[in-house]
Amino acid sequence: MSDDKAVSRRWLMMTIGIVLNGAVALLIATPVVGYLLGPIRKKGGYDSWIDLGDTSQFPLGETRLASFINPGSMPWDGATRKAACWVRRTADQKFQVFAINCAHLGCPVRWFPQSELFMCPCHGGVYYADGSRAAGPPPRGLFTYDYKLQNGKLMIDAGQMPTLATSASVRKESSECTG
Amino acid sequence: MHWLKRTYDWLEFRLKLEGPIKDTVLHPVPKNTASWWYVFGSASFVLLLLQIVTGILLAIVYVPSAGEAWNSLQVLNQQLPLGWFLRAMHGWGSNFMVAVVLIHMAQVFLFGAYKFPRELTWILGVFLLLMTLGMAFTGQVMRFDQDAYWGLGIGASIVARVPLIGGPLVDLLLGGPIIAGPTLTRFFALHVFVIPGMMLAFAGLHIWMVVGLGINDWPMPGRIVRRSTYIQEYHELTHKDGIPFVPGAVWKDMIFSAAIMFAVALCAVFLGPFGPTGFPDPTIIQTVPKPDFYFWWIYTILSFLPENLETPFILIAPVIGIAFLLALPFFAGEGEKSWHRRPIAVLSITVLAVGFAVCQHLGAYTPWSPEMQAWSGDTVPVHYVQRATPLGRQGQIVFQEKQCRNCHMIGGVGGQRGPALDGVATRLTYDQLVRQVLQGGGNMPAYGKNLSPPEVTALVSFLETLHPDGQLPARDASQQFISTGELNPPPPAQ
Numbered sequence: 001m002s003d004d005k006a007v008s009r010r011w012l013m014m015t016i017g018i019v020l021n022g023a024v025a026l027l028i029a030t031p032v033v034g035y036l037l038g039p040i041r042k043k044g045g046y047d048s049w050i051d052l053g054d055t056s057q058f059p060l061g062e063t064r065l066a067s068f069i070n071p072g073s074m075p076w077d078g079a080t081r082k083a084a085c086w087v088r089r090t091a092d093q094k095f096q097v098f099a100i101n102c103a104h105l106g107c108p109v110r111w112f113p114q115s116e117l118f119m120c121p122c123h124g125g126v127y128y129a130d131g132s133r134a135a136g137p138p139p140r141g142l143f144t145y146d147y148k149l150q151n152g153k154l155m156i157d158a159g160q161m162p163t164l165a166t167s168a169s170v171r172k173e174s175s176e177c178t179g
Numbered sequence: 180m181h182w183l184k185r186t187y188d189w190l191e192f193r194l195k196l197e198g199p200i201k202d203t204v205l206h207p208v209p210k211n212t213a214s215w216w217y218v219f220g221s222a223s224f225v226l227l228l229l230q231i232v233t234g235i236l237l238a239i240v241y242v243p244s245a246g247e248a249w250n251s252l253q254v255l256n257q258q259l260p261l262g263w264f265l266r267a268m269h270g271w272g273s274n275f276m277v278a279v280v281l282i283h284m285a286q287v288f289l290f291g292a293y294k295f296p297r298e299l300t301w302i303l304g305v306f307l308l309l310m311t312l313g314m315a316f317t318g319q320v321m322r323f324d325q326d327a328y329w330g331l332g333i334g335a336s337i338v339a340r341v342p343l344i345g346g347p348l349v350d351l352l353l354g355g356p357i358i359a360g361p362t363l364t365r366f367f368a369l370h371v372f373v374i375p376g377m378m379l380a381f382a383g384l385h386i387w388m389v390v391g392l393g394i395n396d397w398p399m400p401g402r403i404v405r406r407s408t409y410i411q412e413y414h415e416l417t418h419k420d421g422i423p424f425v426p427g428a429v430w431k432d433m434i435f436s437a438a439i440m441f442a443v444a445l446c447a448v449f450l451g452p453f454g455p456t457g458f459p460d461p462t463i464i465q466t467v468p469k470p471d472f473y474f475w476w477i478y479t480i481l482s483f484l485p486e487n488l489e490t491p492f493i494l495i496a497p498v499i500g501i502a503f504l505l506a507l508p509f510f511a512g513e514g515e516k517s518w519h520r521r522p523i524a525v526l527s528i529t530v531l532a533v534g535f536a537v538c539q540h541l542g543a544y545t546p547w548s549p550e551m552q553a554w555s556g557d558t559v560p561v562h563y564v565q566r567a568t569p570l571g572r573q574g575q576i577v578f579q580e581k582q583c584r585n586c587h588m589i590g591g592v593g594g595q596r597g598p599a600l601d602g603v604a605t606r607l608t609y610d611q612l613v614r615q616v617l618q619g620g621g622n623m624p625a626y627g628k629n630l631s632p633p634e635v636t637a638l639v640s641f642l643e644t645l646h647p648d649g650q651l652p653a654r655d656a657s658q659q660f661i662s663t664g665e666l667n668p669p670p671p672a673q
Contacts, residue, residue, distance in 0.1 A: 039355050040347040046356035067462040070357050077359040078246025079460035080328065100464060105481065106332035108464040110551060115581040116629045121467045122333075123482040124547050124586070124596045126624045134624030137486055160356035163336050165345030 043166065046072065047159040052087065055154050058095070063088040063111050063129065066097075071159050083161075085145060086111055086118070087154065088129065095154060098131050099143035099162040106163065109142065118142065143167045203390055204429075207421030211397040213428035216290070218435035219283035220389070224382055225436040226276040229443065230314070231375060233269040241321070243367035245360040245459070248323040252455045267447035273318055275443050277473045280311050285528055291516030292395035294404045298508035300388045303381050305504045310378045315473045317370035323363055324455035329468030331358045340490045358461075393417060394428075398516035405513055467548065475542025476535055482547040546595035549585040553593045560590035567644065574641025577634045581626070589645070597623055604645045604652035611653075612639045 048071045058064050066087045073081035086098040086109075098118070100108045107122035117134060118127040125136035132141040143162035148155050160166050191197050240259065242251040255262035284304065287293060293301035316334075320327050331353070338352050339345045354361030396402075396416055422428070457466055470478050484492055518525050550557075559575045567575060578584065586596035593599075607615060616635055619625035630638070646652045 037347075037351070039350040039353070039361070041350060041356075043346055065462075065464070070359070072356070074245075074360040076244045076246050078244070078249075079458065079462075080245045080357070080359040082460060082462050083357065084462040084464060100461070101332060101336075104336070106336040107329055107468055108461075108466065110464055112554075112582050114554075115583075115626070117582065117624060119549050119551065119582070119585065121548055121551050122329075124549050124622060128624065128628070135619060135622050137482065137484075137489065139486055139489070161332065161335060161349075161353065161358060163339030163345075163349055165339035165341075166349050166356075 044157075044160075047157050048072075049148070049155045050158050052085075052097075052154040052156055055089075055095075055149065055152055058087050058089045058154065060089050060092065063113065065111070068156075068158070083158070084108070085156065085158070086142075088131075093149060095147050096131060097145040097147050097154075097156050099145065099167070101143065101162055102138060103133070103140045103143060103164070104136070104138040106161070139164070204425035205423045206390060206393070207417040208394045208424050208428050209396045209416050210420050210422050210427075212394050213422060213431065214397070215431055215435070216286055217394065217428065218432050219279055219286055221432040222436045222439050223276065223280050223283050224386065226272055226279060226439065226443075227378065227382060229272045229440065230269065230276060231379075233265050233272060234371070234375070236265050237269055238371060243321075243364055245323065245363045248321070248363060249455055249458055252322065252324075256452060256455075263452050264447055266452035267450070268443060269318075270453040271443045271446040271450070273315055274446075274472055275439060277311055277315055279439065280308055284308060285532070287395075289518050289524060289528060290395055290398050291404070291518075291521070291524075293508045293511075294514070294516060295406050295409055295508075295512045296392055297388070297395065298512060300385060300392065301508050302505055303385045303388070305501070307378060307381050307385060309501070310374050310381070312473065313374050314370065314378070315471065317366045317374065319471045319474075320363065320366040321370055322453065322455045323459055325457035325459055325463070325466045326454070326468050326470070328358055328459040328461065329466065330470055331362060333468070333470075337493055341494060394424075395516075398518065400515070400517040400519045402516065403514060404516060465551075467551065469545070472539075476538035478545070479538040479542045482545075548594075549596045550594035551585060553584040554579050554582040557584055557592040563589070563641075563644070567641065570637050571641045571644055573637035574639070577630070577638040578641060581630065581634075581638075583638075586623070600642065600645055602646055602650075604643050605647070605650055606653060607642075608653045608655045609639060609643060610655060612642050 050068050050071060052066045052068055058066075064087050065084055067082055067084045070077075070081050070083050084100045086100065088096040088098070090096060098109075102109050102120040102122065102125045104120065104123055104125045107120050109118040109120045109125070109127065111118050116129045118129075118131075120126070120136070120138075123137050125138040126134040127138070127142050128134045130141075131144060133139075145156040145158045147157070237255065240251060240255055240262065242248055252266070255266055257263075287301070287304065316330075319330055335349045335352055335358070338348045341348055350356070352362075353359075354365045393413060396413060402412075453471070457463060481489070481493070515521055559579065564572065564575065584593045586594040588595060588599040589601055591599075603612070613635060615623070616630065616638060617625060617627040626635075643652055
C-alpha cells in the first residue's frame with residue numbers, strides 16, 4: 001500500500017467525521033434557535049383582558065393611578081409582575097387608559113391634577129389630560145390601552161410593555177397630525 | 180534549596196513552559212517605549228482580572244431573580260462582612276475600567292499604533308471596548324433597582340425604533356412581554372458567562388499579538404510606516420536600541436496597575452458601593468431614573484436631539500461610529516505615526532474629548548429633566564412676595580400650583596427645563612407673556628385650556644414684576660402711541 005493512498009483514505013475518514021459532526025451539530029442546534037427566539041410573539045400576542053376593578057373607584061373627570069398584575073408572569077418575578085396605568089374617566093361610560101410609559105423612552109410619567117398635565121421625569125416630555133403630546137421629545141401621545149366595561153368592572157387589553165413597536169393599540173389609533 | 184530546584188525541574192520537564200515564557204519576558208522592546216504612556220493596556224487587563232475575581236465573589240451570594248436580586252444586594256451591603264466592600268470594588272472597578280480603556284484607546288490612536296502590522300490588534304481592541312460598555316450596561320441591570328428597571332425600559336424603547344423588526348427585538352431583549360424575571364436572567368447570562376468569556380478570549384489574543392508583533396515604536400515625525408519596509412525597520416530598532424521587556428518596561432506597568440488598584444480600593448472604601456437605589460416596583464412612579472456614569476453622555480444626546488432626527492441618529496450613528504473604528508487601520512494603515520504630523524487625528528480626539536466631557540457634565544445635573552417636586556417643595560423668594568400686589572400674589576400661587584416651577588427656576592431654585600424667569604419681564608412684553616402662557620411653544624405646553632382667564636391675568640401680573648431693579652420691563656413701543664392717541668389723525672373740525 002502506497003503512502004499516498006493511506007493518507008487520502010485517512011483524509012476521507014476525517015472528512016466523514018467532519019460531516020457527521022456538522023450534521024449532529026445542526027440537528028441539535030436548530031431547535032436551540034427556537035428556544036432562543038421563544039419570547040417573540042406577534043403584536044398583541046401577549047395581551048389579554050385584565051380587570052382593573054370596580055368603575056366606582058374612578059371618579060368622573062379625574063385621572064387616577066391604577067395597577068394590575070401582568071398576565072403570564074413568572075413565579076420569580078417579584079414586584080416586577082406589577083404594572084401601572086393612568087385611568088381617566090371622561091363620562092359615565094367613557095374612559096381613557098394610558099400606559100405609564102412615556103412614548104419617548106419609556107420612563108414613568110406622572111399626572112399633575114392642578115395643571116392637568118402628565119410630565120416625564122427623564123427628558124421632560126409633557127402630555128395633556130387627553131394623552132396628546134404637549135411638549136418635549138415624545139414622538140406621539142401617550143400609549144393607550146383598549147378598554148371595555150363588564151359588570152361594572154373596567155377591563156383593559158394589556159400585557160406587554162408599550163413601546164413604539166410593541167404597543168398593541170398604536171395601529172388602532174388614527175395617525176395624528178403633529179403640526 | 181535543592182528540593183526547590185528538583186521540584187522546578189520535575190514540573191518544567193512536563194510543562195515545557197520555560198521557553199515560551201522566557202521568550203515573552205525577554206523579548207526586546209524599543210527603549211523609548213518603556214514609557215508612562217504605555218501603561219494603560221496592562222492596567223485595563225489588570226482591571227478586567229479584578230472584575231472577574233470580585234464578580235465571582237459576588238456571584239457566591241447574588242440571586243439572579245427579579246424577586247430576590249434587590250434583597251440579596253441588601254444582604255451583601257448590610258449583613259455580610261465586607262460584602263459592601265466587594266460590591267464597591269466591583270462597581271468602582273467598572274468605572275475605572277471604562278475610563279482606562281477609553282484612555283488606552285485614545286493613546287493608541289494618537290500614537291498611530293493601529294497602523295501596519297497591528298490592524299487586527301486594533302480591531303480586537305474595538306470589540307473589547309464594545310464589550311466593556313456591554314458589561315457596564317448589563318452590570319447596571321444586575322443591580323435590579325429602579326434605575327436598572329427603567330434603564331431597561333429605555334433600552335427597550337430604543338430597540339423598538341428599529342424598523343420592521345423592532346417588536347421582535349424588544350421581545351428578545353426583555354425575554355418576554357415586560358421587564359421581569361426572564362429579563363434579569365438573560366442579562367445575568369450575558370454579564371456572567373457570554374461577554375466575560377468573549378472578553379477573556381479577545382484580550383488573550385490581543386495581548387498575544389502585542390507580544391508577537393512587538394509593542395508599537397515611539398512615533399517619530401518623519402519615520403513613515405510602509406508595508407514593505409516596516410518589519411525590517413522595527414527589527415533593527417528593537418535589536419540595536421532595544422531593551423528586554425522585563426524588567427526594562429514592565430516595572431512602569433506594574434507600578435501604574437498597583438496605583439490604579441489602590442485608587443479603586445480608596446474609592447471603594449470612602450465612597451462605598453453603588454446603590455441599589457429604590458425597590459424595583461413598577462407601580463412606584465415617584466422615581467427619577469438615571470443611567471450609570473458611563474452612559475450620561477448618551478442620556479445627554481438623547482435629550483438634545485431634535486425629535487425628527489432622534490430615531491435615525493440612535494440607529495445609524497453607532498453603526499457609522501463602529502464601522503469607522505473598524506475601518507480605520509485599512510484606510511490609514513500606512514504613513515506618519517507622530518501626532519506632530521497628524522493634525523486631523525489630534526483635532527478629532529480633541530473634539531471628541533471636549534464633546535464627551537460636555538455631555539458627561541450636562542448628564543451629571545440633567546438640566547432637561549423637570550424637577551418633579553419643585554412646585555410644592557421650593558418656595559417663592561421672600562423679596563418677590565414682599566413687593567407683590569395682591570394680584571401678583573395670586574399669580575405666585577398660580578405659578579407654584581400649576582407646576583410652572585417644575586421647569587422654570589426663580590431665585591436660583593426650581594427646574595431647568597425652561598429658561599429661568601428672574602428677568603423674564605425684560606425679555607417679553609405683557610402681550611408676549613400672555614401669548615407664551617396660553618400657546619406655549621418650543622418645549623413648553625400650551626396652558627390655554629388649563630388656566631382660567633383670571634389665573635392667566637394673575638400669573639402674568641406676577642411675571643411682569645420679574646425684572647432687575649433699575650431695569651424697566653420690556654414693552655411694546657407702539658403701545659404708548661396707541662394709548663396716547665398720538666398717531667391718530669386729528670378729529671375733523673366741526
